[in-house]
Amino acid sequence: MINAQYILIVGALLVPLVDLLRRELNVKATKIINYLTLSILLLSFIFEVLFGNIQSTLFNSVDYSYFINSFILLLSTLIFSFMLLHFEKLDTYIDVFFIITVLGATLMVISSNFLSLIISLEMMSIPSYALVLIVKDKKHLEGTFKYLFISMLSIAFLVFGSSLIFLSSGSLSFSSLSTVNYLLFLPGIAIVLAGIAYEATLVPFHSWAPDTYDAADSTVTAFLSSVPKAAGLIVIVHIFTYAFPLAEEFMLVTLMILAMATIIVPSIIAISQSKLKRMLIYSSIAQSGFAFVGVSLLSTISVYSAVFYVFAFATADALVFLSLSMLESKGVYLISDLGKAKNLGMVPVLGLSLGLLSLAGFPPTIGFFGKLLIFMSLIFQGYVWVVIVLIAVLLFSTFYYYNVFRNMYRRKYFLTKFVPIKSDIRWALKEAIIIILMAIVFAGVALISAA
Amino acid sequence: MINLIYLILPGVLGVIALYLKDITHSNIPSKSISYTAMGATLLLLLLGTIFGFSGFNLAISKAIDLSISFNLNGISLPFLFLAVLMPMLVLPSFKYDVFDKKLTFNVLFLVIYVSIISMFMSSNLLSLFIFMEISLLSAFFAIFLWGNESSFNSAMKFLIFTQISSMLILTAFLMVFLYTGSFELTSIGAFTHSANSIYLSTVFMLVLVAAIIKFPVFPLHVWMPGAYYDSATSITALLSGLFSKIGGYILLLFILFITPISASYFSMPVMILAVISAFYAAFIALSKKDLKMMFSYSSMLYMSLALMGIMSNNAIGIDGGIFLMISYGFISPLAFILTGYLRSQTGTTDMTKVGGLMKKVPTFALFFFIVVFASIGVPGFSNFIGEFLVFLGVFKFYPLIIISIVSMLIATGYYLSAVKRIVFEKFFAPVKNLHDLSKSELIQTVALSFVIIILGIMPYILINSINLGVV
Numbered sequence: 001m002i003n004a005q006y007i008l009i010v011g012a013l014l015v016p017l018v019d020l021l022r023r024e025l026n027v028k029a030t031k032i033i034n035y036l037t038l039s040i041l042l043l044s045f046i047f048e049v050l051f052g053n054i055q056s057t058l059f060n061s062v063d064y065s066y067f068i069n070s071f072i073l074l075l076s077t078l079i080f081s082f083m084l085l086h087f088e089k090l091d092t093y094i095d096v097f098f099i100i101t102v103l104g105a106t107l108m109v110i111s112s113n114f115l116s117l118i119i120s121l122e123m124m125s126i127p128s129y130a131l132v133l134i135v136k137d138k139k140h141l142e143g144t145f146k147y148l149f150i151s152m153l154s155i156a157f158l159v160f161g162s163s164l165i166f167l168s169s170g171s172l173s174f175s176s177l178s179t180v181n182y183l184l185f186l187p188g189i190a191i192v193l194a195g196i197a198y199e200a201t202l203v204p205f206h207s208w209a210p211d212t213y214d215a216a217d218s219t220v221t222a223f224l225s226s227v228p229k230a231a232g233l234i235v236i237v238h239i240f241t242y243a244f245p246l247a248e249e250f251m252l253v254t255l256m257i258l259a260m261a262t263i264i265v266p267s268i269i270a271i272s273q274s275k276l277k278r279m280l281i282y283s284s285i286a287q288s289g290f291a292f293v294g295v296s297l298l299s300t301i302s303v304y305s306a307v308f309y310v311f312a313f314a315t316a317d318a319l320v321f322l323s324l325s326m327l328e329s330k331g332v333y334l335i336s337d338l339g340k341a342k343n344l345g346m347v348p349v350l351g352l353s354l355g356l357l358s359l360a361g362f363p364p365t366i367g368f369f370g371k372l373l374i375f376m377s378l379i380f381q382g383y384v385w386v387v388i389v390l391i392a393v394l395l396f397s398t399f400y401y402y403n404v405f406r407n408m409y410r411r412k413y414f415l416t417k418f419v420p421i422k423s424d425i426r427w428a429l430k431e432a433i434i435i436i437l438m439a440i441v442f443a444g445v446a447l448i449s450a451a
Numbered sequence: 452m453i454n455l456i457y458l459i460l461p462g463v464l465g466v467i468a469l470y471l472k473d474i475t476h477s478n479i480p481s482k483s484i485s486y487t488a489m490g491a492t493l494l495l496l497l498l499g500t501i502f503g504f505s506g507f508n509l510a511i512s513k514a515i516d517l518s519i520s521f522n523l524n525g526i527s528l529p530f531l532f533l534a535v536l537m538p539m540l541v542l543p544s545f546k547y548d549v550f551d552k553k554l555t556f557n558v559l560f561l562v563i564y565v566s567i568i569s570m571f572m573s574s575n576l577l578s579l580f581i582f583m584e585i586s587l588l589s590a591f592f593a594i595f596l597w598g599n600e601s602s603f604n605s606a607m608k609f610l611i612f613t614q615i616s617s618m619l620i621l622t623a624f625l626m627v628f629l630y631t632g633s634f635e636l637t638s639i640g641a642f643t644h645s646a647n648s649i650y651l652s653t654v655f656m657l658v659l660v661a662a663i664i665k666f667p668v669f670p671l672h673v674w675m676p677g678a679y680y681d682s683a684t685s686i687t688a689l690l691s692g693l694f695s696k697i698g699g700y701i702l703l704l705f706i707l708f709i710t711p712i713s714a715s716y717f718s719m720p721v722m723i724l725a726v727i728s729a730f731y732a733a734f735i736a737l738s739k740k741d742l743k744m745m746f747s748y749s750s751m752l753y754m755s756l757a758l759m760g761i762m763s764n765n766a767i768g769i770d771g772g773i774f775l776m777i778s779y780g781f782i783s784p785l786a787f788i789l790t791g792y793l794r795s796q797t798g799t800t801d802m803t804k805v806g807g808l809m810k811k812v813p814t815f816a817l818f819f820f821i822v823v824f825a826s827i828g829v830p831g832f833s834n835f836i837g838e839f840l841v842f843l844g845v846f847k848f849y850p851l852i853i854i855s856i857v858s859m860l861i862a863t864g865y866y867l868s869a870v871k872r873i874v875f876e877k878f879f880a881p882v883k884n885l886h887d888l889s890k891s892e893l894i895q896t897v898a899l900s901f902v903i904i905i906l907g908i909m910p911y912i913l914i915n916s917i918n919l920g921v922v
Contacts, residue, residue, distance in 0.1 A: 362588050363581040372577075372621070373515065379625045391618040395611055402591070402610060406603045409596060 011040035097127035143215025158195030164188030199232030222321035255296030262289025305373030605677035665698025684791030760841035768844020775837030807878030833906035
């Protein structure tokens with residue numbers, strides 16, 4: 001029985017072998033390796049949709065796992081093809097690392113045991129350090145080191161927390177935590193949460209994210225800010241609904257405070273950013289806070305709303321950062337550059353606009369429906385005051401998102417016609433990818449029932 | 452039987468046609484595509500009033516009860532009439548401010564048109580909210596792109612204030628969903644019509660605050676002077692003629708169908724607020740030297756009176772409030788069109804810099820008279836009916852509130868002084884040769900005046916279409 005993870009495992013083993021063969025035969029062209037990787041990712045997406053996930057004692061799929069894994073694989077395929085088009089020459093080891101990262105992400109989402117969680121978390125994080133360092137210069141090195149150190153620290157936390165939980169309950173599996181020794185269990189939960197929260201960039205643990213995402217190339221940022229973040233949030237959902245139902249009552253306040261801090265703090269910082277990329281990074285940290293609000297409520301509808309919101313913001317983040325990458329190749333770095341640069345091309349500008357509208361929560365994009373579901377689940381549990389605080393923060397974010405529009409559609413630039421750019425097949429294909437993402441952002445409402 | 456979806460089809464086809472025009476670089480002027488679409492919608496509306504309308508329902512997601520369903524409720528026909536007829540008469544004024552990217556302007560205009568019509572027809576609260584948000588987003592771009600130098604700040608203030616009100620409305624809708632389990636207006640009405648609780652009063656209060664922001668009514672009106680003044684003429688006409696009615700429409704839905712009993716508890720405080728707001732707007736309009744600012748605050752005055760009529764807890768007042776809103780929805784675009792003409796001819800709308808225009812541009816003076824007298828409430832024009840019914844309803848509720856009629860005296864004061872300064876006295880203007888109203892402007896002003904006079908002489912054609920008891 002073939003599923004997506006088998007394809008990825010086979011791919012992770014096959015690609016280095018083919019590459020070795022290529023070196024032995026002294027073939028210079030590395031494109032064939034890239035295309036092989038791309039086809040493996042595409043195949044795994046198809047197999048995910050058709051056949052689903054791996055089943056074993058360590059991995060157990062829930063009803064939303066198929067949805068999450070399919071969209072993780074789809075996003076990874078699209079981002080990888082964008083990376084191929086963007087970089088002149090992609091080293092072949094990057095391909096293997098990409099496959100392993102995606103494999104780790106898909107395994108993390110379906111883990112049902114702390115052991116498999118730790119292993120798949122490491123499998124996802126370690127190759128992504130190399131992804132940040134695709135271009136080897138000082139700035140990228142700095143970002144990689146920050147990511148590396150904080151990530152090592154948090155994996156250590158995760159292992160320590162899991163060991164405390166093992167001590168207190170006698171098993172590492174998620175589903176057999178019925179008799180627990182609370183003295184060790186509570187610190188265990190807290191430490192596990194601290195370990196995974198860095199991955200989902202929740203507030204006290206988010207400090208690596210702005211620098212790493214800023215240092216990495218925009219296409220890699222598109223990947224880092226959508227897939228690992230989504231995986232981290234879904235893992236927190238999974239842990240708290242399956243492993244810690246006992247923890248509900250007293251964790252609610254902690255989780256809610258974490259969520260509110262994650263929404264409020266980056267929104268305030270984002271207002272003052274003049275570099276477009278950093279503003280988008282802070283806004284994406286705030287988005288994961290919104291999804292975390294759904295997680296912290298732990299009712300059925302809030303879990304579904306959190307899952308749908310993760311899909312909504314991951315797609316919008318990928319769209320926004322990929323459009324940003326296209327704009328950066330035209331020389332746009334600061335927000336005010338948007339008004340001054342010429343010949344930006346219609347598709348990246350539209351992609352950025354639509355992504356920002358989705359992040360700001362305007363109908364009929366999926367960002368609006370995600371926020372609607374989060375508000376619904378909050379009101380149904382009775383937390384109207386949280387809704388009011390969220391609305392206030394939404395107004396902050398409206399300001400900094402629309403500030404980008406003010407620069408993009410500035411009247412002087414508006415007057416010049418769009419000169420058709422000499423088309424370049426790579427540019428056109430990049431535009432095609434952005435259009436696919438835009439279509440999902442716009443018409444993804446139909447997927448509400450899938451979540 | 453005209454299915455209600457046909458009313459938005461011409462607009463959607465118009466947007467697609469404009470997009471195709473852009474791709475094929477054809478030479479058809481964008482405005483003719485817009486006029487065709489809006490004219491077709493008007494024709495369909497007239498056919499519908501003769502033959503009857505039938506509903507439309509398209510379920511998108513059962514999980515959150517989202518479906519695009521169009522059904523007429525008791526109060527939507529007057530608003531539909533306003534929303535279908537008025538933009539077509541306002542579009543020709545774009546020549547004053549839109550000098551570039553006319554295609555984008557027409558696309559935004561048609562998107563606002565279609566979304567507001569869909570909003571007035573929706574019977575599913577969630578799709579109503581979605582259409583409202585789409586129209587607000589397009590309005591933000593429309594204000595920002597073709598306005599003054601400071602149009603971004605005004606557009607941002609407009610966006611943030613109306614976002615606050617949209618979020619309050621969303622919270623209210625979600626609370627109603629929690630209470631009744633559905634977003635459909637008919638089923639909600641059946642459930643909550645005779646219910647009375649603190650919960651429903653909270654819902655109503657949220658909608659009330661949202662409507663106060665949207666009308667706008669003192670004290671949450673701060674976005675209004677900037678947004679009305681800094682935008683293009685046709686956009687200002689749309690803002691004061693259509694967007695200010697959205698708040699009233701949603702408030703009416705709650706007063707008549709969803710929470711009638713809770714609404715009656717809020718009548719007295721809100722009417723006092725409306726009186727204060729009416730006096731505030733009237734005094735400020737009295738102090739303004741700029742014609743466009745004066746008309747903006749005057750629009751706020753009449754919206755406050757309409758709020759007073761709506762909250763008066765009897766059918767006469769509500770009829771009056773609706774009628775006043777619709778009639779002022781025709782008068783204020785006419786006013787703004789005339790100020791746009793004045794600015795395009797003389798370069799200014801400042802009343803101290805122009806005077807005695809009767810000698811040079813008598814047709815403009817004629818329509819200026821019509822606007823001023825219609826607005827004051829001279830019988831024969833539609834505003835008289837609206838004001839009369841509002842004051843009658845208010846008197847029936849609590850006689851002392853009739854003191855607000857003094858604000859009408861102040862309105863008369865500033866209007867007549869404006870007439871004296873601009874139309875009569877010695878002629879002076881920054882530019883010496885003024886052309887009289889051109890043909891397209893003449894068509895606009897004649898058509899709007901015609902509607903105002905017809906509504907004033909035969910008000911029953913509108914009042915008969917209002918049915919206050921039926922969802």
